[in-house]
Amino acid sequence: MAAVEFALALPVLVGLTMGGAEAANMAYTSQKLGDIATMSADSISRIRLSISNGDVTDALGGIKILGDPISLRNNGRIIVSSIAPVLDASGNVTNQKLRWQRCSGALVKNSAFETTENTNLGAAGIGPTGRKIAATKGSEMIFVEVYYTYKPLISSSFFGTPQMSAYAAMAVRERTANDLLTSGTNSPCTTYAA
Template identity: 35%
Template sequence: MTTRKFLDRFAGVRRLKRDSEGVALIEFAFSLPILLALIFGGLETANYALAHLRVSQIAMTVADNAGRVDTAIDEANIQEVFAGAALVGNSIDFTQNGRIVLSSLQPNNQTGSDEGQMINWQRCMGQLTSITPSYGVEGDGRTDDSLELGMGPTGNKITSADGTAVMFVEVTYNYQPLLPTFGILGTRQIRYESAFTVRDRTNQNITNTQGLTVSSC
């Protein structure tokens, strides 16, 4: 190899070292997975927070609306309450992936050792039928003190006062991730409970004047 050829080749190597074309593209390619993870992770987290908000709203809305029905309560009223819940949860597909348990908790009017609370009636809504009532089913406590302390988790049980009732609501939802393939948050279950005292209703027994299908649990 002649000296000139060697110098030409050496100069070419030096030019190659100084060439910065494509460096930015390579750096972007390396940083893209991290950037995408941050973007999709942020979106997924925001969606998860929104799902929590919606489920909490459903629990409060159902308990509040059921407690507002005055004079007497009918299956038609229950369907209206559940229709409102479905509307609140429409953006998270709640009806397909959630379950509402609405219980009417009230004194069992027993005396002595059998005195306590009872679940006078109970209605459910949502296709997540694997979820069952956590604190009792319709009729529990009617003739005994099995619900003497009321409904709710240990240390935070709720009871109803004489002459009225409490609308106790359990809401469960299987979170639906935006990107299930990536499994950033995966399948998570969201649960909220709420309770409102009945306002002006004097008759706590549920009727079915129109012969509607009962939303039983």
């Protein structure tokens, strides 16, 4: 009798165990993407004095190493945008401008918000509707988008292969020149490579 009950319960227990493992992996991946977005924004906002293509590429190279456990290089995309306030003649912030944008990762995905450099974004700034963020007067902001196509641990029959995303923003600190210098290796958003 016990053997029959065990045989009947085993498929349910195995299914629950595998589903739980897949849910835990998805939660881990989501947390990892949030960490990568935050660390990218923080690292690039901390580059002092001036910033160049090479500085951004080096920072993204280091961040991609953190994404290796989830194969972010091949299945993801990091989009870094520099946001500057636009001032009127009286010195009041009236708009926000996408100053420059750089990308890394093989996933073919563009920014969900804006992709044209030197474009005004509106006074509310950049980000998802209802959660936009803007740079303050006398400051600039680094806004990071991370996109990732989820790769299942066990099977796509549990949750599929959803597109996951994370956003983060940090104010630029100790940098007086925010125009992106052309020195170093560029990471244009028209290139999709690991």
